[in-house]
Amino acid sequence: MKIFRSSKRIFLVIVFAGSMLGSFVDSVIAQSSTGISFGIRPTKALEGQEETFSYFSYRVSPGSVFDDEALVLNDGDEAVTLKIYAADGVTARNGGTDFTEFGGASTGASLGSHAWISLSVNEITLAPGEEQKIPFRVSIPADASAGQHIAGLVVEAIPEVSTLDSPDAADGEAQFNVKVIRRVGVAVVMDIPGEQISSLEIDNIFLYQQEEDGTTFAVDLRNTGNVFLQSSGFFVVTDRTAENLITTIPLQFDTILPGDAVTFYVPRAARFADGEYLLSVFLEHEGKKVVLEGVGMKIKNGQPELEGVVRENIFSPEEIEVFFADAEKEAGSVWITIAVASFVLAFILGGIIYWVGGKKEAKKSRHVLR
Amino acid sequence: MNSKRSVFLAIFAAFLAAGILVTHSAALSVSTSAVNFPGLTLNGYDQILAGSTAAWQVDASGEAGGWHATILATNFGNGAGGIIDVGYLEFRLADANISLVSGDPVLPTSTQTSFVPLSGTAIKFISAASGTSDGIYDFLPEFQLTVPAETYYGTYTNTITIAINTGP
Helix, strand or coil: HHHHHHHHHHHHHHHHHHHHHHHHHHHHHHHHHCCCCCCCCCCCCCEHHHHHHHEEEEECCCCCCCEEEEEECCCCCCCCCEEEEEEEECECCCCCCCCCCCCCCCCCCCCHHHHEEECCCCCCEEECCCEEEEEEEECCCCCCCCEEEEEEEEECCCCHHHHCCCCCCCEEEEEEEEEEEEEEEEEEEEEECCCCCCEEEEEEEEEEECCCCCCEEEEEEEEEECEEEEEEEEEEEECCCCCCEEEEEEEEEEEEECCEEEEEEEEECCCCCCEEEEEEEEEEECCCCEEEEEEEEECCCCCEEEEEEEECCCCCCCHHHHHHHHHHHHHHHHHHHHHHHHHHHHHHHHHHHHHHHHHHHHHHHHHCCC | CHHHHHHHHHHHHHHHHHHHHHHHHCCCEEECCCCCCCCCECCCCCEECCCCCEEEEEEECCCCEEEEEEECCCCCCCCCCCECHHHEEEEEHHHHEEEEEEEECCCCCCCCCCCCCCCCCCEEEEEEECCCEEEEEEECCEEEEEECCCCCCCEEEEEEEEEEECCC
């Protein structure tokens, strides 16, 4: 009987191992079926710097020179030739790190940072499943300013081209041919010691578009510091008297690189009726508050018209604080709900186990008595 | 005792094998499909064309540090001076068009659910927070092109660049 039980366990373990292996094989097949697939990543992570599992991050002094390597992989089922290059870091609309196209330049503090990286190759061909370590050298200029400079290592495949009905369009006709370039980028953050300044400005807020299914606002932000930052806060719409709150939209804005200006789109799943409104944005980053308030918006026949700042000092610092405090309270209440629900569930489960155990015990004692 | 040891060894071997494989598969990558627009007869009015494409795929297996993808585009040109500004090409990704193939059931989220004009500046359209969406996901973006009334006939070409990035 014992032998039977242990062989059953071994069987279960084999099934478990097989299913884990199976899920891996499945994923590879799923990916391969859609064509070429490639990537790039660091080869090692540094202790105490969790981000280095995902991207390169160095704390380095001006004038320092060091070597590292990136791993380039072909996960697809066909050979692939990739262009590999260093690029300046830029912030995408809606935030997050992106990289300039080959030969392009950042307009922020990362301008020219691609030139700090020299690669041993600029093109690589990989067989299906092959991976290759690509050495590169980082040379920090002696006059590099304090703060974070972001570059990237990018691998890029030859473009995929859409199909046309016929090579030439007939008179009076137009046809469209779209090339799709695929890139994978990994950031190289070079953090130069010195004073770190976290500073954010709200340049503008406006109603971007209003359609049947809703409204999209846009918020223009500028990172005027020398470190990348994220921010969160609220988009607030009031009536023209600022007495009545019409809507409050919570905001979570992703990374803006130092020196970059970027637009974030803020959707709202409802239209605004014709009328006059005031738009305000409150943001918080690194414990600092940034506010732009009282931008006038008129809507006539469904068409918005922006008027710039028409009223200042609508909200006192205490009133602004209330928005953030309410959000914190709300987040806290969610955790309290989860904790209470978990306690109740544990209590019920414990009760069931106790009840089942008691029943078994009673059955056993009846059996012994007999 | 021996059978217990073999069970332990089998479990250890299973975890080891799974661990090695998952580590090996940790390459953030993206697969796309061609984007097609139907040809049209110019009639002197603005006309809107819906683009078609098959599902795209992100493989973020083993990528626990978060990731995001961006898109940018160029103007359409017909090679004879005719230009359709890139701003007439719009893009969106509905959250309902993101699905799990395998891995973490916490799906990445769309950061551009309503149509927005593309430009030479990239826009982030899908992202995964650190510690989530470690898996393979399909997503189906939507494209819409407004062909302005004053467009000349011809074959127009443009380039779309899709990037998937890890970084701060």
